[in-house]
Amino acid sequence: MSLIQIQSLNKWYGDFHVLKNISENVQKGEVLVICGPSGSGKSTFIRCINRLEDFQQGTILIEGKDIKAPDVNINKLRSEIGIVFQQFNLYPHLTVLKNVTLAPIKVRNITRDEAEATALTLLERVGIHDQALKYPVELSGGQQQRVAIARALAMKPKIMLFDEPTSALDPEMINEVLSVMKDLARDGMTMLCVTHEMGFAREVADRVVFMDGGEVIEQGPPDVFFTNPKHQRTQAFLKEIL
Numbered sequence: 001m002s003l004i005q006i007q008s009l010n011k012w013y014g015d016f017h018v019l020k021n022i023s024e025n026v027q028k029g030e031v032l033v034i035c036g037p038s039g040s041g042k043s044t045f046i047r048c049i050n051r052l053e054d055f056q057q058g059t060i061l062i063e064g065k066d067i068k069a070p071d072v073n074i075n076k077l078r079s080e081i082g083i084v085f086q087q088f089n090l091y092p093h094l095t096v097l098k099n100v101t102l103a104p105i106k107v108r109n110i111t112r113d114e115a116e117a118t119a120l121t122l123l124e125r126v127g128i129h130d131q132a133l134k135y136p137v138e139l140s141g142g143q144q145q146r147v148a149i150a151r152a153l154a155m156k157p158k159i160m161l162f163d164e165p166t167s168a169l170d171p172e173m174i175n176e177v178l179s180v181m182k183d184l185a186r187d188g189m190t191m192l193c194v195t196h197e198m199g200f201a202r203e204v205a206d207r208v209v210f211m212d213g214g215e216v217i218e219q220g221p222p223d224v225f226f227t228n229p230k231h232q233r234t235q236a237f238l239k240e241i242l
């Protein structure tokens with residue numbers, strides 16, 4: 001059974017059909033890169049997976065369980081499906097350490113000592129354990145984004161969603177974030193990454209998914225996707241960004 005099963009997902013904003021009949025299965029440990037023009041529905045799509053967005057038609061199953069079933073605990077679901085946004089979204093009034101320990105203490109009911117030990121290990125893993133007592137404003141964008149990744153990982157998620165995590169960064173900071181994401185991918189994390197970092201896609205994606213106008217137009221392993229795109233819209237998009 002696939003870890004994520006998405007069946008005929010359709011979503012509208014009012015009259016606007018934003019997601020059109022998307023069906024995807026994602027295996028445990030698989031890394032998907034989702035690309036496509038601005039406004040094609042990439043963010044809306046991945047946000048449906050942890051119910052940051054509602055949808056009107058179709059089903060999403062995680063480990064076979066319908067995320068819209070009445071007995072689903074939405075906080076638990078969101079703790080199992082971490083998300084990292086373009087704009088970091090750290091709590092500005094909390095230290096790095098507190099940003100990472102807040103949710104585990106509140107939602108996962110673990111002690112402060114345990115949460116801090118885990119947080120320091122994770123901060124070490126993303127290369128910023130020496131920044132634990134600083135506030136977000138004192139960090140660079142790349143460091144803040146690495147805190148955001150550590151914060152999501154602190155919930156021990158089964159799935160990580162990334163929504164253009166490097167788009168707001170200065171160029172010299174992009175690689176430090178991509179390198180953390182690559183480590184995570186090699187460690188076996190199941191990841192759906194909206195990104196236009198095609199080097200990253202070539203290196204770690206199992207599949208590249210191209211969206212346009214709310215539809216999945218084409219998808220395939222990176223070597224096929226980049227060298228032999230079939231659809232004219234994919235070819236045009238790749239020509240723009242490569």
Ligand code: ADP
Pocket residue numbers: 013016018036037038039040041042043044045
């Ligand atoms: P992408 O991430 O690919 O740039 P989005 O998923 O953000 O695309 O948006 C897809 C389309 O849905 C865009 O046309 C956008 O303007 C529209 N949209 C996004 N959020 C809303 C909303 N809350 N209400 C109405 N339209 C929205």
Ligand code: MG
Pocket residue numbers: 042043044163164
């Ligand atoms: Mg987006």
